[in-house]
Amino acid sequence: MPALRIIPCLDIRDGRVVKGVRFQGLRDAGDPVERAAAYVEQGADELVLLDVSATPEGRGHGIATVRAVRRVLSIPLTVGGGVRSVADAGRLLEAGADKVAVNTAAVARPALLAELAERFGTQCVVLACDARRTAESWEVVVRSGTTSAGKDVLAWLAEAEARGAGEVLLTSWDRDGTRAGYDLELLVAARAATSLPLVASGGASHAEHLAGAVASGADAVLAASIFHDGDSTVGSVKRALLDQGVEVRP
Amino acid sequence: MSSVLLVPTGTANLASVGAAFARQGVDVALSLEPDAVESAPAVVLPGVGHFAAAMRTLTETGLDAALRSRVAAGRPTLAICLGFQLLCATSEEAQGVPGLGLIPCGVERFPKGVRTPHLGWTKVVADDGCRLLSSGWASFAHSYRLTTVPPGWRAARATHGAPFVAALERGPVLACQLHPELSGAWGAGLLSRWLASAGLRRAEVA
Numbered sequence: 001m002p003a004l005r006i007i008p009c010l011d012i013r014d015g016r017v018v019k020g021v022r023f024q025g026l027r028d029a030g031d032p033v034e035r036a037a038a039y040v041e042q043g044a045d046e047l048v049l050l051d052v053s054a055t056p057e058g059r060g061h062g063i064a065t066v067r068a069v070r071r072v073l074s075i076p077l078t079v080g081g082g083v084r085s086v087a088d089a090g091r092l093l094e095a096g097a098d099k100v101a102v103n104t105a106a107v108a109r110p111a112l113l114a115e116l117a118e119r120f121g122t123q124c125v126v127l128a129c130d131a132r133r134t135a136e137s138w139e140v141v142v143r144s145g146t147t148s149a150g151k152d153v154l155a156w157l158a159e160a161e162a163r164g165a166g167e168v169l170l171t172s173w174d175r176d177g178t179r180a181g182y183d184l185e186l187l188v189a190a191r192a193a194t195s196l197p198l199v200a201s202g203g204a205s206h207a208e209h210l211a212g213a214v215a216s217g218a219d220a221v222l223a224a225s226i227f228h229d230g231d232s233t234v235g236s237v238k239r240a241l242l243d244q245g246v247e248v249r250p
Numbered sequence: 251m252s253s254v255l256l257v258p259t260g261t262a263n264l265a266s267v268g269a270a271f272a273r274q275g276v277d278v279a280l281s282l283e284p285d286a287v288e289s290a291p292a293v294v295l296p297g298v299g300h301f302a303a304a305m306r307t308l309t310e311t312g313l314d315a316a317l318r319s320r321v322a323a324g325r326p327t328l329a330i331c332l333g334f335q336l337l338c339a340t341s342e343e344a345q346g347v348p349g350l351g352l353i354p355c356g357v358e359r360f361p362k363g364v365r366t367p368h369l370g371w372t373k374v375v376a377d378d379g380c381r382l383l384s385s386g387w388a389s390f391a392h393s394y395r396l397t398t399v400p401p402g403w404r405a406a407r408a409t410h411g412a413p414f415v416a417a418l419e420r421g422p423v424l425a426c427q428l429h430p431e432l433s434g435a436w437g438a439g440l441l442s443r444w445l446a447s448a449g450l451r452r453a454e455v456a
Contacts, residue, residue, distance in 0.1 A: 001410060002370030002390070040434070045371055045389075070269045076389055076432045077266070096265035098298075098391070098432060121299050121332075123367040123391040166367050166393075197369045220370065249371045249387045 003249045004241065005045040005220035006210070006234050007199060008227045010035055012081070013053040015065055019224050021177035023130075023145040026052070029228040032065050037072045039227065042234035045249055047073060048169070048222060050101070050128075051081030052144060063095045070096025078169070080128050085112070086119050093120065101126040101169055104142040107149045107156070110163055117164025126199075127165035129153060131186055132173040138186055145173045153186070154193040167197045169222065175203025177225055182209055184216045191217025206232065207240030214246050252450040253277035255290040257313060259297060259304040259333070263431075267296050267330065270431035274441055276450060282307075288316035292448040293325070297332025301357075301394075302344035304332055314350060321352045326422035326448030328441075331392060334417075334425040343394050353403070353418065353425065357394045364411030367393045374416040374428065376406040382419045382443045386436040388428035390416075395427060422447035 010017045010032050017035050018026040029035075036047055049069060051062055066079055079092045080101025089100040100120070106112050106127060116125045130145055131138040131153040138153040157168055170190050172183035182200045190198055200218035204210060210221045226232045238248045254271060256278045258264060268278045271294075278294075287293055295317065297304060308314045321327050321337065329337050338349045340356040349357075360366045368390050376383040383406040395414040399405040408416040408428075417426040424444050430437035445451040 002368065002372045003387070005370045067265075070265055071272070074270065074273070074432065074434050074438060076391070076429075093263060093298075094265060096263075096269060098263045098266055098429075118300070121393075123369060123393060124298055167369055195365065197365060197367065219365065 002219070003045070003247045004214055005199075006043070006237060006248065007046045007048055007220055007222040008035070008039045008044050008234065009048040009050065009201070009222045009224040011050050011052045011224065012062055012065055013051070015062055017228065018052065019177060019228055022173060023052070023176060033068045033072055035228070036069045039234060040073060040075055043238055043249070044075060044234045046076045046078065046220070048078045048080070048101070053081075063091060066092060066095040066097060078126055080126065086115050089116055089120065093124070099124050099126050099167070101128040103128040103130065106160065107140060107142050107151065110159060113160055113163040113165050117166070122164050122166035125165050126167045126169050127157070127160040128169040128171070129156060129160075130171045130173050131183070133183070138189070141173050154189055157190055157194040161194045161196050165196060167199065168194055169199045169201060172202035178203055179205030179225060181205065182213045182216070182218075182221075184212050187213055187216035187218055207237050207244065210237060211241055211244045211246055253279050254292040254294055254445075254450070255279055255281050255286060256294045256296065257287060258282065259295070259307050260299050263298050264296060267294060267431045270438070270441060273438065274445060274451065276445060282311045282313060284312040284316040287313055288319050291326065292445070292450055293320060293327050295327065295329040295333035295336065297330055297334070297336065299332055300343065301332065301335060301341040301349070302347045304336055305344070305347050305349060308336065308350070318350055318352060321350075321423055324421045324423060326444070327424070328444055329425045330431070331427060331429060334427050335394060335396070337425050338396060341394055353396070353400050355396055355398050355400055357396050359394050360411060367391060368395070368410045372408045372410060374406040374408045377404045380404045380406065380419060382424050382440060382447060383417055384436075384439070387433070388416060388430075388436060389432040389434075390428050392427060
């Protein structure tokens with residue numbers, strides 16, 4: 001069985017790492033290449049790069065950033081933000097991505113998932129899904145959380161798996177950047193809805209939160225703020241998880 | 251600068267493989283020329299994608315014969331992920347499409363109930379007597395796997411649901427289900443030893 005993966009996430013805007021709260025109020029958090037190299041050194045198992053400006057402003061991806069990060073990165077790299085077509089995904093893979101994450105474009109045109117899987121294999125296709133709580137369940141939000149997609153998260157995950165997604169990156173919009181902990185109920189429900197590898201995202205602030213996500217069915221945990229702000233390192237989080245009996249890569 | 255020849259079968263994560271060799275101080279050249287692929291000092295057959303599509307590329311370009319010849323002759327060859335599966339006889343991913351048959355076994359999908367794809371870092375254990383492979387943690391991304399070790403090869407094994415073959419070596423021929431280019435310092439060590447076996451680099455002290 002794979003060890004729990006710890007995945008620092010670099011949100012990128014204009015070639016810089018940024019971080020906000022609930023996708024808004026973005027502040028600078030450093031140079032992507034320096035961050036990537038530091039996280040590899042700390043023991044990160046994978047890195048996610050999201051171009052947070054790509055969808056709202058309709059721009060393409062910072063290919064140069066992907067190339068520069070790839071040069072220093074000896075671990076898997078997922079890149080997302082603004083991927084609308086097989087050609088978009090191909091450009092990111094050519095620049096150095098190992099997996100491509102799709103979000104808004106897959107909601108608008110679910111067939112994109114199958115097209116990507118046929119061309120690149122399911123293990124290359126990550127469905128990124130931003131979930132916002134409703135009275136009874138969770139709804140999919142798109143365009144950086146500004147718009148409801150009118151879809152139920154759990155139904156969407158099951159559909160995405162059937163269409164060819166190979167992994168789910170599930171972000172709680174409600175918890176993003178808040179450090180209030182992952183939305184564990186969301187993870188439990190998502191685990192029941194799909195058998196794909198599940199990456200928990202949104203709200204982590206310490207190792208207990210990460211252990212909680214594992215207990216709720218996550219195969220990997222993504223975090224940004226806690227690593228960018230230097231409160232924790234990947235190494236310190238892994239040591240704390242080991243103490244709690246969670247298997248991590250040393 | 252010494253260089254390895256990379257076979258672009260279509261949709262592999264070539265940039266990741268290229269970057270890993272660049273960090274080793276080795277250049278990568280791309281070629282689909284059968285003569286070049288048959289005789290180059292070191293060849294990498296990477297792979298992300300579909301078994302049938304990749305085999306079609308190899309047959310249409312005549313690379314199938316070139317690869318069979320160089321692997322049979324024991325020339326330094328590194329196959330990664332789908333590249334590893336292409337060396338096998340068959341795959342459940344593409345019924346009726348023969349592979350290169352250099353490894354006389356079939357690749358099968360992970361059974362139901364096992365988290366698929368197998369994504370992430372899993373411990374591998376190298377057989378005694380391995381010269382290239384060592385035990386450690388390796389990065390994987392695959393839905394199909396080999397479960398039997400063919401005669402004449404030494405193996406590193408891993409477990410996901412049940413034991414499977416993480417990698418095989420026979421002289422300077424290294425066939426990896428795992429991704430050495432994405433396996434951090436452990437993967438870099440493996441690439442370094444393979445390059446040394448190809449005479450492209452001095453062996454690093456483990």
